[in-house]
Amino acid sequence: MRIIKLSAIDSTNSYLRRLGSEFVLDDYTIVSAEKQTEGRGQMGAVWDAEGSKNLTFSVFKDMSMLELDYPFLISIVASLSVFKALEDLNIPKLSVKWPNDILSANKKICGILIESVIKRNRLKSSIVGIGLNVNQTVFNNFTHASSLTLITGQVFDLEILLLAVIEKLKAYFCVLENGEHAILTAEYEKYLFRKDKPSSFKDAKGQIFTGIIKRVSPSGHLQVLVENRRIKEFDIKEITLLY
Template sequence: MKLIKLDAIDSTNEFLKGLSNKQEVQNFTVISAETQLKGKGQMGAKWDSEPGKNLIMSVLVKRFLFDSETVFNLNVVVSLAVIRTLKEYDIPELSIKWPNDIMSANKKIGGILIENSIKGEGAITSIVGLGLNVNQTEFDNLPRASSLALVCNKVFNKEEILFSIVSKINEIIAEYAVKASSLWEEYINELFKIGVPVAFSDENETNFMGIIKGVSAVGKLQIQLEDDTVCEYSLKEVQMLY
């Protein structure tokens, strides 16, 4: 992997996207930044981070996705790479809040944003953005946010974590062709609130109870409703209330 370290940048995803549009960029090239001025999460949500305290990175992934029906496979790969890495650091009660939030107990400690673009001959190039709260200990007006430092009461080496995550992304992609079903099973088993009744709100702001059963091949959340039917929801169609 090639690592490009920056001090301050609007967005590591946007920087890597611009770089790959101008020149041939090596697979698994990583951009990291101490400060991100215009970080974003799912559906345009703003990602705030205290300068120098957290892991802010983007990774270029090529030659893994080849059609639009399989793009969620990369979400599975990256989420598992982060979870496996953090387990090695004994971060407690880890889970994946669908589709891409990394949780410790009921607190969010990280978020993933994957942006895909179709290049020549239909090949899909992906830019994987990851924000991981590492050593930040104060989160004003963010009661559901936490960090590795807060949950473990110690300081962590951000770059060491970065190398481990990218290494695991590479490893999981390499084994994906023969282990896809077991990787998906691992992803489902790591889901936040899997198998327990949870309150949700739909796109019409109607609240309902349901049980997360899994995720479809195209990345839709499968929820068992009170009448025992299982419905599938995309990101904009449902929100968990917890």
């Protein structure tokens, strides 16, 4: 395992992707930065993390030996890895907000961005980018954000936390490589935010509606029980779960 530590970079995902285009990367090559100037989240969202107070890192994972019909399993692996690392630290009221945000007491503390390389219709590798709010205490204009320090009152060692997440990531990728997809999906759904509870959603047209999250499909679509007791599937571009 190789860890590349940077003081500042545009994006750890982008840096690792550029590095992979020039060199053959070892499995679990990690890029960690004290500050990202162009940190990204899902759907192009900006990940605004204060320098030197949070974990912002990306992990290269070779997927060439794994025949994976549903790449969303990588998102499940990443979500469970962060969840379990935080659970070991007794962070309270953890949940996974679909597709892969980690919440504590309904506040977002972690975002995950996965970018994969596909060649000849086969998954070759993935870059798992993780942004975890650790010791930051002020979040301007982000009312639903929090950090481990705000939640617990403790200051955390970023290096120890990084290694803890990587340890969980390796363990869950082993489960994936063993083909235990149902186990991973069941555990992910167990921690799913607002599962089986009436919730408000906004669709791509801006319309608000009520539904109940039931499960996630193998392809990663959210399955919601809507009016007339119909199950309807949504991808990430089609639906927003409102807090």
